[in-house]
Ligand SMILES: Cc1cc2nc3c(=O)[nH]c(=O)nc-3n(C[C@H](O)[C@H](O)[C@H](O)COP(=O)(O)OP(=O)(O)OC[C@H]3O[C@@H](n4cnc5c(N)ncnc54)[C@H](O)[C@@H]3O)c2cc1C
Ligand code: SF4
């Protein structure tokens with residue numbers, strides 16, 4: 001480790017590794033600091049992605065693809081199953097290997113990666129971030145950089161240390177628990193989603209197959225609705241009822257910031273990417289792909305700032321994100337607010353109406369139309385959504 | 389005043405994300421709270437998936453220095 005770099009990336013998840021890879025590819029001198037002892041471990045994720053999303057970054061490989069997904073099944077509170085027709089293919093990953101590969105790709109471009117390095121603050125001069133302080137091998141070291149990229153996940157503090165308010169509201173934080181279970185009978189090519197108050201108020205429950213009768217089974221509850229009953233309790237009850245013979249291979253807690261993207265994801269000397277910037281899809285909670293997309297944008301812009309020695313260019317990352325996924329996430333966030341208003345009875349009647357349609361018409365589009373029809377009060381909300 | 393059941397903590401960071409005072413410190417292996425900054429808002433308690441936090445005798449202990 002040197003005492004100065006062009007770019008210091010805090011966090012070695014998908015967003016951080018991708019930012020490091022593209023910054024290094026464009027010629028910057030890059031350091032990644034990861035507090036855990038190993039990249040990719042522990043996994044805190046359902047691990048589902050779509051094919052179109054990952055191919056821009058890495059070719060799907062059986063090293064890190066645990067299952068290929070061809071179907072979705074949505075389960076209403078009363079048990080009605082809807083199977084919308086989806087196009088394309090998805091994967092359930094093995095993120096231990098996947099994250100490792102992303103870090104290796106960054107290292108191949110020349111980025112230096114250091115684990116067991118805990119960043120505990122940023123240094124600033126005249127409102128400009130100039131480096132980080134890191135606890136490493138029992139010492140506290142100050143490192144200098146032209147740009148710090150905060151890719152430190154849902155627990156992000158980098159932005160806050162620099163003066164940005166990145167606190168996630170209780171309404172938007174999803175409080176999650178998941179097990180990876182063996183000895184479970186699941187459909188190897190199908191992701192199941194369960195909706196309703198009894199499974200996960202303000203969120204949903206998922207069963208994602210991982211091959212050989214194993215699966216990620218987890219749920220997320222809106223933090224403002226989990227006061228009386230926490231995520232782990234919901235999950236334990238579901239497992240007892242539905243998979244009493246399962247062996248739990250791992251059990252994890254997690255948080256998903258299902259918020260709108262932060263208004264500003266940069267300031268002089270600092271960029272935020274991935275969960276740290278609230279770039280998760282607010283409806284699905286998926287953040288792997290969007291974190292990588294943001295990482296690539298940020299990495300390239302960071303290298304340009306360094307090359308041209310012009311800090312004003314850092315705003316290009318804000319603009320590019322807003323133009324592409326930012327606008328979409330803004331819309332998704334509004335949809336989320338509508339979905340939040342559904343009660344179990346609404347969900348049941350939407351599912352009942354859907355299941356009466358011929359199979360070819362059971363698409364996500366008609367699902368949404370049914371939702372609006374079954375809940376006329378929502379029409380106004382949806383109108384607002386599409387005309388705002 | 390917060391009691392942290394450290395043995396239950398999975399180090400996931402959900403509480404850190406919602407803490408308005410930025411006073412929860414989470415390293416690779418430990419969670420700790422900077423008590424002098426904590427306002428006892430209890431958001432961490434509600435957000436934690438694993439019920440790690442417990443708020444005890446709030447009024448009685450508020451005056452006791454952390
Ligand atoms: C239960 C659960 C299920 C999910 N399921 C899915 C899914 O199926 N599909 C999907 O697309 N998304 C899913 N997500 C969301 C997805 O996991 C995240 O959006 C994604 O991991 C974000 O990537 P990231 O690189 O921004 O952050 P992370 O992957 O969280 O990486 C952040 C890294 O920063 C490190 N770090 C943090 N603070 C410091 C510090 N101070 N110093 C040094 N290092 C630090 C952390 O150790 C970590 O390695 C799920 C999330 C949860 C919790
Ligand atoms: S939310 Fe709970 S499990 Fe997660 S880090 Fe905080 S205390 Fe630990």
Ligand code: SF4
Nearest residue numbers: 407426427429430432
């Ligand atoms: S009680 Fe509030 S201020 Fe104190 S640690 Fe928890 S979230 Fe932070």
